[in-house]
Amino acid sequence: MTTTDSGIPVEPLYEPPDGPDPALGRPGEPPFTRGPYASMYRERLWTMRQYAGFGAAADTNARYRYLLSQGQTALSVAFDLPTQLGYDSSHELAASEVGRVGVAIDTADDMAAVFDGLPLEDLSVNFTINATAPIMLAFYLVAAERQGADLTRLAGTLQNDILKEFLARKLYVFPPQPSLRLAGDVVQFCAQELPRFNPISVTGYHAREAGCDAVQELGLTMASAIAYAEHFTARGLAFDSFAPRLSFHFSSQMDLFEEVAKVRAARRLWHRIATERFGATNPNSGRLRFFSGCSGATLTAAQPLNNVIRSTLQCLAAVLGGAQSIHVMGFDEALEIPTEESVRLALRTQQIIGYESGVTRTVDPLAGSYFVESLTDSLEARAAELVAQIDAAGGYVHLLEQGAPQRWIAESAYRAEQAVQSGERVKVGVNQFTGDDDAPPPRLFEVDETAGQRQRDRLARHLATRDEPAAQRALAALGKVATTDENTMPALLAAARAGGTVGEISGVLRAEFGEYREPAPW
């Protein structure tokens, strides 16, 4: 029996005496306000998934082994910028960026080396990759094939949310329309071949980090999910064939109750959109599952240890909101890539909340709070209004192409900064309680300056030893497919198997689709 620390029994679920409020439903039942699953953390805690990757494949493999040895339960791959933008490590623009903000992946061999000795059938892996998501998926599947893995058992999430790159994260390559087509190719392929894999993670996180507020985060995320669903159904996919595998990604910032209310509202809103707008009949289509990323934008360079407390509150909000997986920031991220110590502390933050705090004993513990329910209703209503405005203005993709939501975010970020500068919004250690900071500066991560050269050498060896005619044939075949409406995934897989590099494969697609440039922000 589960009890409080003083022995009082704790039921898995608390409800009004005369049964559930229809606006809330029961956990695991429509409209899912109280959670996507009936027993939530009573059955299984969320997935503790720290985002990590740096240097060459071998460096990242070592960090993953370390994280798994410390009790992390899944992996989350950070790629370096050249990989995310489709440049080989040897490219001129890649020079000072190889292996810096993530791991450098040029080939399927590199991907196999990242997971060397880690059984992919048994691991859930998240990939923060978007413009080059289909290529990285192909590399990953080749790595899994080489392990002899059963592809139908692969679990994980490909971020593959290209729209929010145009909106906020800004690592786009191709223009919006061909980008959507590639995202759709992945979704269609996964629906057929990878039943346990989430082929897209619809993301409000980056818009929030870039400066918008919680209502905008929620409204923009829903508008973007609608845009994807419309695009995928227009190409002939049935809503119920892909919607159950859509996952979502929200930010968790400082306003504890608003953050909890936001994700409760998100579940209810998505259920309504799935059933009313898209006529979902599969109950899983409206069951919103989400990954919660704690916020880097709220962390401060001043008094960096204070960030441990900020992240703890953000993680708590994600747990009280019923997240399926969580990343906690390293306290030193306003200064550098997190060290092993700060990543371990972030993981311990999750473990202390999960195993010591008792907040996991009952499902949706804040339900029925007058304040939280009122906030949930307000967030849902305001976000729905934003969705309606976007619809009326010609739809999300159209607005994105014009740069309108990008401007909303920049303006909102400026207002937030002014509020901190004026002191209207308190930031401890920044505009109040600044005092003398006696704490010694944290020991920062030291970038291994040899990683870039090691990776370039590795790539050169790869190119010198592969079957060159086979690689060129596969790349040419991909180019042909790109000109048609056919799904590019089989040709991408063939190019990956033949040793094609991320730069070569992206080059073929760039030649066909062109490259995007952002409209001027003002």
Next chain:
Amino acid sequence: MRIVLAKPGLDGHDRGVKVVAMALRDAGAEVIYLGLRQSANQIAVAARAEDADVIGISVLSGAHLALSRQVREAQEAAGVADIPLVVGGTIPPQDVAPLTGLGAAAVFPVGTPIADVVKGVLALGGGHR
């Protein structure tokens, strides 16, 4: 006072540079924001074409040392080495001195109050030409 702002390198974090751009604009400066993924040469050439008083770059990928060096070299090549370069972004404390050493006139790491950034940039503008 004309300021050319840009993001060199590949990172897409443009929240900071846009906030700085709006603050400088509100302080009366004319801001030309070149956008993301600008090469060092594009930045130097734009600064010359725009007759800029200050060049500002923002880097959040950690590649600030290499990119700042490239921009200074491109400024030399374009004949605009006298335009002060200011650098902002995720810059650890130990990198501030090396940045000024390679020619940055001012460095504004994450956490610098925006008012200080504005004051610092405007103060630099007076000395040019």
